[in-house]
Amino acid sequence: MKIKRTVLVAVGALCLATTAACATPTTAAEPDARAGTGYPVTITNCGKDYTFTKAPSRVVVMNGGSVAEVSALLELGLGDKIVANAQSYGDSEVPGRVDAIKKLPTGDIKLNDMMDIPREAMIGLAPDFVISTYDGGFRAEAGFATREDLAQIGANTYAPQSACGEVGTVSHKPTIEDSYAMLRDLGKIFGVGDKAEKIIATSKDRIAAVEKKVAGAPEQKAMLIIPGMAMGGEFSSVGGNGIWNDIMAKAGVVNTFAGATKDMFASLSKEQVAKADVEALIVVNYQSPDSDADAKALFKEFPQWDAAKNNRYVVLSDSIYLGPSNHVAVEDIAKAFHPDVF
Structure with a gap:
């Protein structure tokens, strides 16, 4: 017995659960009500503090074999902030997600042997915010622009907290809370913290409903x-x-x-x-x-x-x-x- 979502059923379920899922994925997010007075904001990422004086507007998303980061940006309505995206997966349970990712600019970058953005190309994109799927995406020895390189051109950097640490290591037991932590970080950085919390709350409610049903099974x-x-x-x-x-x-x-x-x-x-x-x-x-x-x-x-x-x-x-x-x-x-x- 296999469960397969039809597009109509999936769209209907998502629309009932959250308005974010039914918005055009590349539409600019509504700013947080505190955005005008909320900056500067500082987040701690992989052991270092990064301060944002305004919401980033030239975002580059590195590959790293993930779509978590670009999907989170789209879920938050921040697709129009992306000037180059290297992430893709080719399939998704979320209606419209694959096409939304395909429509994002790539920066016309020639990717390296790891199918990611090399240092010189990254610098040439003149980003103000670079997201890597893991901290190793900023390693000089791998041919990437380092966090220090990017800071020199005015770009802040980020990797999900769950992916900080030595390359290939697992620092903790991964849970869904890691996904929520990433959404909260990005919400704070872009001044859409309220929207991030609504997405998280909807997700938690839907999971809680499932847990209640399977509790005795x-x-x-x-x-x-x-x-x-x-x-x-x-x-x-x-x-x-x-x-x-x-x-x-x-x-x-x-x-x-x-x-x-x-x-x-x-x-x-x-x-x-x-x-x-x-x-x-x-x-x-x-x-x-x-x-x-x-x-x-x-x-x-x-x-x-x-x-x-x-x-x-x-x-x-x-x-x-x-x-x-x-x-x-x-x-x-x-x-x-x-x-x-x-």
Whole structure:
């Protein structure tokens, strides 16, 4: 049993829940009521203080394999502030999100080997605010403009607090609160803090409604896998410790492989996967031509899974990661794996 959102149903649900989701994504945000007197504002990011005397107007969004940052800006109605965006994913549970990202300017930048913006090109964009998906996006040794480089041309810099620290390290247990923290930071920086709080409140309400419904339902054991992102083996992109564990828990699901590694992804053998108790499957679409076929292929390979016997899976994309749409993933997972309570 697979849950698939139709555009009309998804748009209707989002419109009822929040006006932000139904606004044109690239429309300028309504300024916070305190914007005229709220500046300067100072935020602490990755251990340093950054002061903003006004809302940024020339924003550059680096790639880093994320869409959390650009999606958050669009959710806040700040698309017109972006002069160059390097983020894209190609799929989304949020109606209109993919097209909205495609319409953003790219700055006509020739990206480097990491598909990101190199130092000289970044400086040439003359930004006043640069967002990286992680603190390593400002490393000189990787060919990027450093925070110091950008400060010299008058640009403040930001990475989500959950992505601060050494490259490749996980400093804490990721949760949906990390997505809310990013929205709050950006709301404060751009003078739209009230709008950020409304988006967060709506998300919390929708998640709370799901948690109430699944509270008495038997917990499902699920495997999360990103078939198109194998990093060294067929089962090297199995979800280990990521924000998805919190998302799954709120939907009445537990990650079968949460204890298999301390890292974000578990690299497993076929034997480990075959022996696992998999009652449900979460397939994360990453540049896959047919995610349904990916699920069916796994069920054919592991027919002993309860998930295979019951054809129990759901396909997700950007909502399972850090970003403004985690409540959508909670809803879709819960509806797919606990349909009797909806």
